Amino acid sequence: MQIGPNTSTLIDGWLESGRGSDTVLITADDRSWTADELYHAVCNVAARLVDAGAGRGDRILMVQDDTPAFPAVFLGAMRIGAVPIPVNFLARPDDFGYFLDDSEAVAAVVDHVFLEIVGPQVAARPQVKLIVANGEAPTGAESLDEWMISDAGEVSPVSTQPDDMAFWLYSSGSTGLPKGVVHRHSAIAATCVHYAVPVLGIGPEDVAFSTTKMFHAYGLGNNLSFPLWSGATSVYLTGRPTPDRALDRVRAHRPSLLFSVPALYNGMLSDPGFDAVDWSAVRLGISAAEPLPPEIWRQFHDRTGIEILDGIGSTEMLHIYVSNRAGAVKPGTSGTPVDGYEVEIYDTEGEVAASGEPGEMWVRGPSRLSTYWNQPERSSDKIRGDWFLSGDRYQKDEDGYYTYLGRIDDMMKIGGLWVSPIEIENRLMEHEAVHEAAVVSVNIDNRSRIKAAVILNDGYEGGEDLTAELQQWCKAALQRYQFPHVVDYVDDFPRTATGKIQRFKLRD
Structure with a gap:
């Protein structure tokens, strides 16, 4: 599928090809959503955002779990040139205030279940319009549920360029407060073209299930970008992705692509119901966010016959840029560079490390962030020309596979989250x-x-x-x-x- 410079047109192609009504893009808890239904929800949200005063360049904070409301807001905001900013809904109350202030958001879309924590932060900032999703909106707030079923008609995407600011994700980075990672309109298409299609072989016949949420760069690709690009069906899981709930989704929806993280793969292996699951529909497992221990890979493969493709990605690069490949997995490594991306290992002197020597991984490719918002020193420290300095310590072996050795700065990743x-x-x-x-x-x-x-x-x-x-x-x-x-x-x-x-x- 091809998309225009405006990322919101991810969904348009399915209607233009006459497949809007028969392409099921989302299966949520209570229903399935076709491309046609999601397209109209996106247009409705876009129109109502304009009515609310939002426009090109305005930031829209998103405190949302994985429901159809997420892509409706994410794509609807970009359709009018606004900038959606999904954030971790498990953040501390003060963090939400920081997100609002740092981004200078004009609106916050908040799932009803998070209102008790986020609502006071929005109320303390009267310039921010509150929009409530998946539940009743309190007095003075707008209802996203009503927006999504309104009849605004078609909304054409505003003209944007590939390098225009499209969306942000927040990364805690290595020190201090979270950093706004600014991505271009061209970034999502790059991850689809260079990773999702050639590495995963994703297509309309696939059913994708990700235990990682869409506010995370990894989950955004798994659950939104890749299925919308390919016409695959994405299975959503609202709430905490525990091993038993993940196994329930596998039983009920028989995904062909299973995206998760090492801790949950290990948790599923330990679940008493693991061996009773019919795994025959799953053709690939994918793992990221932290390195996958080889013992977990071997146990999962021995008990299911499924290969897990471990890889390394980041918020700044949007998705995986070094990955194992089906039929050529080397457990305990992150694999080899994805086509379209280059990596180098640099020593502590800033020179390319000798073959086999460890050092910091530098990466360049088409999905790299454009900048850290309002962080000029960090931007200059981490972005050198086309290169991004990952902060990850790696070593390249004789076969060209890269092995993760830890963070340069001693940051820890627990359950896929920086600590x-x-x-x-x-x-x-x-x-x-x-x-x-x-x-x-x-x-x-x-x-x-x-x-x-x-x-x-x-x-x-x-x-x-x-x-x-x-x-x-x-x-x-x-x-x-x-x-x-x-x-x-x-x-x-x-x-x-x-x-x-x-x-x-x-x-x-």
Whole structure:
């Protein structure tokens, strides 16, 4: 399929080819949506956004789970030249205020279930219009549900250029507050042309199911871009993607493409109902967000016969740019570069590393971010000409496969989400018992977990009760996944001559 410069035309081609009524693009909990139905919802939302005063360049914050309302808003905003910004609906209340202020959003589309957390942040900013999805809108707010079923007629996409700003995604990056990652209108098509079609072979006969949400770059491609491009059906899962719920979707909808992350693949393998599932419809598994341990790959393959294609992508590059291929998987690696993308390994001196030597992966390709919003220093640090500096430490083997060695800056990825050790350390050290803390990521039963090494103040003793107390202490102030799964009580840390903690030794 070809699309115009405006990304919202992803859906138009199915109507132009006469297949609007027979191409089922979405299967949600209660119904299926054809291309024709989604097209009209997109146009309705676009028209009502204009009525609400939104226009070219205006930012629209999206706090939405995976329902048909998500693509209706995402594509509807771009259709009028506005800029949709999906964000993590599990963020802390203050983060939503930051998103609104940093983006200077004129409107926020919020699922009704998230109103209690997000609503006060919007109310504190009277210049932001509140639009409520998937539930009743309170007084003074607009109803997206009513917008989607209105009769606005066809809305032509505004004229845009491939390099025009299309949408943002927020990335926590390595330090500080989340960063707005600005993507162009050409980016989504690039991920489809270079990855989805040649690597996955996705087509109209496929049914895709992703456990990763669409606010995440990986989930956005899996659940929105790739199916809309190819005419495949996307199976949505609203709510927490637990292993049992993921298996239920596989049973009920028999996807041919299963997109997930290592923690959930491992969770599904451990579920008592795993072997009772009929896996015959699934032709490929896809994994990203964190490296897939080879033992999980082998167990999944041995029990289902399905290959999982592990790969590396990022918010900044929008989707996977190094991937394993069907029939040529090397477990424990991220694979080889996707056609259209180039990668190089650079050493600490900023020179291309010698063959086989580890270093930071640099990547360039057609889906690279244009900039970090209002972050000129970070943009200049991470974007060098056409290259993006990934911050990931890699090594290339003799077969051209790339193996992930960890983050350059010691950031941790837990369940596909970036976790800052500094935030957890600072929170732990606010506890009266803790003198000093150092946090690292460790592998426990083939899952990435958080380990805290803690030096206690005099008069305190480590034990199970204190560990539980420290875990709850972190959960009370941080995000639900930002707590140490393991706490080691130590007398001191391994340090350099200057006193700097040698974190890599704490991982042993």
